[in-house]
Amino acid sequence: MKTISRIIVGALATLLLAACAAPKAPEGPAELVVMTHDSFAISEALVTQFEAEHNAKLTFLPSGDTGSALNRAILTKKSPSADVFYGVDNTFLSRALEEELFEAYESPLLEEIDVAFQMDAFNRALPVNYGDVCINYDKAYFVEKGLAVPGSLDDLLKPEYNGLLAVENPATSSPGLAFLLATVAQYGAEGFTDYWTALRNNGLVVVNDWETAYYGNFSGSSGRGPQPMVVSYASSPAAEVIFAEQPLSDAPTASIVAPGTCFRQIEFVGILKGTKQRALAEKFVDFMLSVDFQEDVPMQMFVYPVNGQAQLPEEFVQYAQTASQPAELSPVDVAANRESWIQAWDETVLR
Amino acid sequence: MKLSFAKLGRAAMWLLPGLFLLLFFVLPLLRVFGATGEDLAGGGLTWEALRRAVRPLGFTFYQAALSTLATLAIGLPAAYVFGRFDFPGKRRLRTLVSLPFILPTVVAAAGFNALLGPRGWVNLGLMNLLGLEQPPIIFLNTLGAILLAHVFYNTTIILRVVGGAWEGLDTRVEQAARALGASPWRTLWEVTLPLLRPAIFSATLLVFLFDFTSFGVILLLGGPSFATLEVEIYIQALHMLNLPQAGLLSAVQLVCTLAVTLIYLRLEARRSVPLAPRLRGEGLRRPKGWREKLLVAGMSALLILLVVAPLGALALRSVSRLEADRGQRGEVQTGLTLDYYRELFINRRGSFFYVPPAEAARNSLFYALVTTGLSLTFGGLAAYALARRGAGARVMDVLLMLPLGTSAVTLGLGYLLTFNRPPLDVRSFPLLVPIAHSLVALPFVVRTLLPALRSIPPSLRQAAAVLGASPRRVWWEVDWPVLGRAALVGAVFAFTISMGEFGATTFLANPEYPTLPVAIFRFLSQPGATNYGQAMAMATLLLLVCAAGVLLLERFQEGKEW
Numbered sequence: 001m002k003t004i005s006r007i008i009v010g011a012l013a014t015l016l017l018a019a020c021a022a023p024k025a026p027e028g029p030a031e032l033v034v035m036t037h038d039s040f041a042i043s044e045a046l047v048t049q050f051e052a053e054h055n056a057k058l059t060f061l062p063s064g065d066t067g068s069a070l071n072r073a074i075l076t077k078k079s080p081s082a083d084v085f086y087g088v089d090n091t092f093l094s095r096a097l098e099e100e101l102f103e104a105y106e107s108p109l110l111e112e113i114d115v116a117f118q119m120d121a122f123n124r125a126l127p128v129n130y131g132d133v134c135i136n137y138d139k140a141y142f143v144e145k146g147l148a149v150p151g152s153l154d155d156l157l158k159p160e161y162n163g164l165l166a167v168e169n170p171a172t173s174s175p176g177l178a179f180l181l182a183t184v185a186q187y188g189a190e191g192f193t194d195y196w197t198a199l200r201n202n203g204l205v206v207v208n209d210w211e212t213a214y215y216g217n218f219s220g221s222s223g224r225g226p227q228p229m230v231v232s233y234a235s236s237p238a239a240e241v242i243f244a245e246q247p248l249s250d251a252p253t254a255s256i257v258a259p260g261t262c263f264r265q266i267e268f269v270g271i272l273k274g275t276k277q278r279a280l281a282e283k284f285v286d287f288m289l290s291v292d293f294q295e296d297v298p299m300q301m302f303v304y305p306v307n308g309q310a311q312l313p314e315e316f317v318q319y320a321q322t323a324s325q326p327a328e329l330s331p332v333d334v335a336a337n338r339e340s341w342i343q344a345w346d347e348t349v350l351r
Numbered sequence: 352m353k354l355s356f357a358k359l360g361r362a363a364m365w366l367l368p369g370l371f372l373l374l375f376f377v378l379p380l381l382r383v384f385g386a387t388g389e390d391l392a393g394g395g396l397t398w399e400a401l402r403r404a405v406r407p408l409g410f411t412f413y414q415a416a417l418s419t420l421a422t423l424a425i426g427l428p429a430a431y432v433f434g435r436f437d438f439p440g441k442r443r444l445r446t447l448v449s450l451p452f453i454l455p456t457v458v459a460a461a462g463f464n465a466l467l468g469p470r471g472w473v474n475l476g477l478m479n480l481l482g483l484e485q486p487p488i489i490f491l492n493t494l495g496a497i498l499l500a501h502v503f504y505n506t507t508i509i510l511r512v513v514g515g516a517w518e519g520l521d522t523r524v525e526q527a528a529r530a531l532g533a534s535p536w537r538t539l540w541e542v543t544l545p546l547l548r549p550a551i552f553s554a555t556l557l558v559f560l561f562d563f564t565s566f567g568v569i570l571l572l573g574g575p576s577f578a579t580l581e582v583e584i585y586i587q588a589l590h591m592l593n594l595p596q597a598g599l600l601s602a603v604q605l606v607c608t609l610a611v612t613l614i615y616l617r618l619e620a621r622r623s624v625p626l627a628p629r630l631r632g633e634g635l636r637r638p639k640g641w642r643e644k645l646l647v648a649g650m651s652a653l654l655i656l657l658v659v660a661p662l663g664a665l666a667l668r669s670v671s672r673l674e675a676d677r678g679q680r681g682e683v684q685t686g687l688t689l690d691y692y693r694e695l696f697i698n699r700r701g702s703f704f705y706v707p708p709a710e711a712a713r714n715s716l717f718y719a720l721v722t723t724g725l726s727l728t729f730g731g732l733a734a735y736a737l738a739r740r741g742a743g744a745r746v747m748d749v750l751l752m753l754p755l756g757t758s759a760v761t762l763g764l765g766y767l768l769t770f771n772r773p774p775l776d777v778r779s780f781p782l783l784v785p786i787a788h789s790l791v792a793l794p795f796v797v798r799t800l801l802p803a804l805r806s807i808p809p810s811l812r813q814a815a816a817v818l819g820a821s822p823r824r825v826w827w828e829v830d831w832p833v834l835g836r837a838a839l840v841g842a843v844f845a846f847t848i849s850m851g852e853f854g855a856t857t858f859l860a861n862p863e864y865p866t867l868p869v870a871i872f873r874f875l876s877q878p879g880a881t882n883y884g885q886a887m888a889m890a891t892l893l894l895l896v897c898a899a900g901v902l903l904l905e906r907f908q909e910g911k912e913w
Contacts, residue, residue, distance in 0.1 A: 039876065044703045060703070067589035074592075075386070075767050081776070095592055169575040171586045206575050207492065211457070211875050215883055216464050216491065222672070222880035224470045226485060236878040243879020245672055245690060299700055302877070339591050350576050 035082035102270030109289035125268035131303035133178035138220030141228035163203030166217035185327035220253035238320035262323035379765025387598025418501035426509025434517020453851035456567025466664035492574030516550035608756025669887035691884035722849035730796030796841035803837035
């Protein structure tokens with residue numbers, strides 16, 4: 001027994017020591033904590049540049065996917081663990097605003113940004129980047145079969161496209177939800193379930209997540225799956241070129257960008273209420289909207305900059321497409337009906 | 352002084368694990384339920400909300416029961432083979448079977464995809480062979496895929512817990528039964544199985560609870576038409592931001608776990624026969640005769656097929672490309688390449704979040720070792736406290752099992768709510784990750800240690816003490832030889848659980864210390880051929896690091912024994 005007692009006392013002492021040795025607050029440069037979703041990425045050089053210019057230390061706090069990160073911000077809003085939050089999108093925007101997470105900040109750089117992106121009139125959430133969720137298709141398949149590429153959502157119901165489309169479950173995947181919203185915008189809250197019934201009857205394949213759909217089902221990716229069409233991003237074809245194993249002269253895939261077939265996701269940044277670094281947080285928001293950061297966005301996160309003065313990289317100009325007329329739904333509408341639309345979709349497509 | 356140390360020790364057996372659970376399990380959960388309960392009480396708790404919990408609840412029980420039965424059907428014969436026979440390659444096979452346990456489900460799903468998916472090796476082979484246009488085997492998004500993946504993951508639990516106990520059985524009891532004229536079957540039924548009962552019950556409970564709270568397997572391999580409670584919680588909490596509904600579902604899940612654990616304790620309470628386990632190797636022998644040889648060979652082949660096939664498909668995928676020539680379809684050309692591994696070491700886009708593989712491996716190993724230390728310390732103490740039985744022991748026993756049946760999402764949210772101030776701050780206190788891992792590992796450690804501890808007859812300790820052995824020597828010479836093997840099993844579980852855990856880590860992960868699973872996920876979430884290849888390469892590295900860790904642990908224990 002004695003030995004055990006000694007071990008226990010020893011362990012106790014070690015634990016206490018460990019608790020006391022917890023990191024102390026650093027001195028010197030002011031620390032700015034930025035909470036983001038896991039897909040956030042930035043060049044190392046830009047981080048260093050910002051830190052040097054403002055005598056600051058940037059700490060990023062990746063907190064899971066968009067939903068997880070937002071949840072974290074909401075749950076900790078009484079004692080926020082960050083100063084800035086980046087990554088709330090237009091489908092979650094009005095929820096974030098309802099929760100009053102953000103302090104308003106009218107950045108001077110908003111002038112350089114198209115007003116269509118500025119969805120919060122009070123500038124509590126400021127747009128940073130956007131991306132279109134569109135159907136990607138395997139170019140070679142359509143050439144080989146002599147098939148025309150579908151030009152509208154209605155086209156997808158034609159018998160020649162039977163069994164060719166894979167989509168993600170909107171309850172578990174954000175591109176899946178975006179595509180559902182595109183159909184709601186097109187056919188209305190009353191009619192969209194009829195469209196999905198028809199789609200289901202035309203051999204629709206549904207999986208839970210983007211990874212499975214893109215790598216498992218899609219024939220245009222390196223997974224070489226059975227379906228030549230998949231719901232993905234309009235920038236995915238450019239990524240296929242950039243991440244190809246051998247240099248490619250042309251993208252193996254392309255996006256269907258016909259009017260009404262895509263849904264535009266816009267991502268926002270906001271200063272979290274209760275920050276003690278308001279001035280530095282403003283500087284960081286300005287930095288995210290500035291041309292330097294905006295030009296970094298495409299190659300790091302595969303989305304488009306909202307700042308009109310930012311130049312796009314070569315691969316984006318050539319292979320990434322943007323929707324000419326993406327489907328439109330107001331964030332308020334989406335927030336109010338998200339759950340019931342997903343429920344209706346679930347009952348139409350899965351049961 | 353001596354006396355006070357002993358008293359302190361006994362109190363600590365109760366206090367330390369108890370405090371650990373209160374602080375890191377009960378408190379965060381209460382915070383979540385407190386936060387969601389207000390909304391529920393304020394009109395959110397409707398019949399509609401309850402009704403929507405019923406369908407996933409039924410399916411959760413259904414698939415967990417089926418999966419547990421399937422796992423037992425393979426695991427028990429395997430445990431017999433491992434507990435009774437010595438054969439070449441046994442240790443390596445045992446290590447191999449424990450590897451699935453570490454795989455984050457994203458990777459396991461990728462492995463099954465590489466093997467049985469629409470363009471997996473099997474379907475590719477069959478399509479080439481038979482000249483088919485479409486893959487002949489449909490595996491993904493079926494109940495079969497869920498069951499197979501659960502068997503793949505959990506066979507190691509039965510093998511280690513029951514196989515370990517079987518190895519330690521005193522063969523003389525069986526020999527006595529045979530000498531008294533019992534047939535082999537009767538001996539098995541009336542002597543061996545009753546002696547193994549505690550181990551079998553423990554293993555079955557662990558497997559059932561693991562399947563019960565299954566999340567990634569259901570989501571990724573089962574597809575959209577199957578939803579367990581855990582999947583519903585994830586959807587409600589993170590995609591609908593409907594925390595009250597998620598809280599309600601978590602409560603339902605917790606109550607079910609509680610009920611299952613209580614039933615188990617009821618069954619287990621029938622006192623087991625204290626029968627000193629034999630030291631390593633006494634009951635083991637080489638297989639004799641064609642029947643035994645066939646059984647050993649067949650069982651090994653089955654385990655290899657079950658485990659090696661998906662893992663091998665994964666490793667093979669990490670060194671091969673599947674590139675059709677541009678503009679061509681159908682014929683998929685394969686070639687070998689080490690490009691994916693080379694790319695892992697290059698930060699091509701100068702990204703701030705680039706994770707060097709060696710660093711990720713180091714972080715994973717650090718967390719896994721801390722988890723092993725924490726769960727062996729607290730688990731060992733708890734096992735000693737529980738071995739004494741009594742009302743307090745029962746409460747602690749139940750409490751220890753609950754983390755296994757708790758939604759990782761809910762617990763993760765609870766951590767965020769509770770630990771947001773220094774020194775216990777999710778952001779700056781790096782030990783929260785291994786602490787969360789330890790919660791999952793604790794039930795395994797306790798459930799493996801406890802049967803071993805209870806099997807030591809008190810008379811043995813008393814005899815040693817009477818013969819003049821100091822308490823320390825009694826522990827070292829009587830307890831440890833029996834406990835050592837069980838502790839090893841517990842350590843392997845703790846180590847592997849921590850290496851592969853992904854759920855809690857996504858909430859708590861300190862961006863400065865990314866782990867291997869986090870790095871794998873980063874690659875998998877972007878399009879492009881090299882990203883997919885790099886994810887497979889990183890997963891293969893995870894397998895290798897973990898296999899090395901498990902082999903090392905086993906060797907370490909062997910050196911200790913003699």
